[in-house]
Amino acid sequence: MPTLERKKYSEKWFSSDGQFNRLYPNYIQLLSQRHWTPLVVARKAAGFLAAEDGVKVLDIGSGVGKFCLSAAYHKPNARFYGVEQRERLIEHAEAAKEILQLDNLYFINGNFTQLDFRQYDHFYFFNSFYENLTGTDKIDSSIDYSRELYNYYNRYLYKQLDQKPSGTRLATFHSLEDEVPPGYHVVGVEMEGLLKFWIKV
Numbered sequence: 001m002p003t004l005e006r007k008k009y010s011e012k013w014f015s016s017d018g019q020f021n022r023l024y025p026n027y028i029q030l031l032s033q034r035h036w037t038p039l040v041v042a043r044k045a046a047g048f049l050a051a052e053d054g055v056k057v058l059d060i061g062s063g064v065g066k067f068c069l070s071a072a073y074h075k076p077n078a079r080f081y082g083v084e085q086r087e088r089l090i091e092h093a094e095a096a097k098e099i100l101q102l103d104n105l106y107f108i109n110g111n112f113t114q115l116d117f118r119q120y121d122h123f124y125f126f127n128s129f130y131e132n133l134t135g136t137d138k139i140d141s142s143i144d145y146s147r148e149l150y151n152y153y154n155r156y157l158y159k160q161l162d163q164k165p166s167g168t169r170l171a172t173f174h175s176l177e178d179e180v181p182p183g184y185h186v187v188g189v190e191m192e193g194l195l196k197f198w199i200k201v
């Protein structure tokens with residue numbers, strides 16, 4: 001479908017978070033407020049990350065795809081990739097992609113540690129490892145949680161981001177910033193400090 005027609009077709013889904021949530025079954029909707037990126041945040045982050053045409057943006061821990069779907073809708077000239085460890089969430093993301101008829105995004109089922117970060121230009125991160133900490137809200141009981149995993153994933157992501165070239169962009173939402181290497185400088189802050197934009201110098 002041509003870009004303009006597709007935009008018109010998908011418009012109603014992006015009119016509010018409540019409307020967007022209807023793409024998913026009830027139990028996914030109930031997790032929305034705590035675990036999925038609000039539309040306004042996705043739009044702002046996409047604007048920052050896809051500053052140039054043709055860039056490849058990775059969402060580390062993409063859940064049911066809300067960031068990628070919204071970013072792909074607003075930025076048709078960039079490509080968005082979501083990696084997600086829970087297969088069931090990937091299935092919901094793929095179903096939503098089908099309904100929205102977007103084609104500039106891809107979902108990958110797996111652990112982000114399996115990816116080659118050299119394949120991606122810029123990154124979005126919504127505090128994906130937080131569930132591993134005691135006392136935090138969990139999406140489900142399908143995986144193991146531990147402080148060790150939290151530390152391991154943070155260190156792994158830190159190393160990957162550290163190896164990226166200067167000019168790499170990162171958007172973090174609700175991050176504790178353990179994963180952000182010192183080479184990344186804050187260039188913008190939104191949503192009362194919850195959404196931060198970084199560029200590697």
Ligand SMILES: C[S@@+](CC[C@H](N)C(=O)[O-])C[C@H]1O[C@@H](n2cnc3c(N)ncnc32)[C@H](O)[C@@H]1O
Nearest residue numbers: 036037061062063066067084085111112126128
């Ligand atoms: C807070 S949710 C954010 C979802 C999505 N980025 C969004 O903004 O709507 C974090 C997601 O990261 C996933 N996740 C956590 N650790 C992961 C890992 N090591 N590899 C892949 N996915 C992971 C979780 O399963 C969860 O779906």
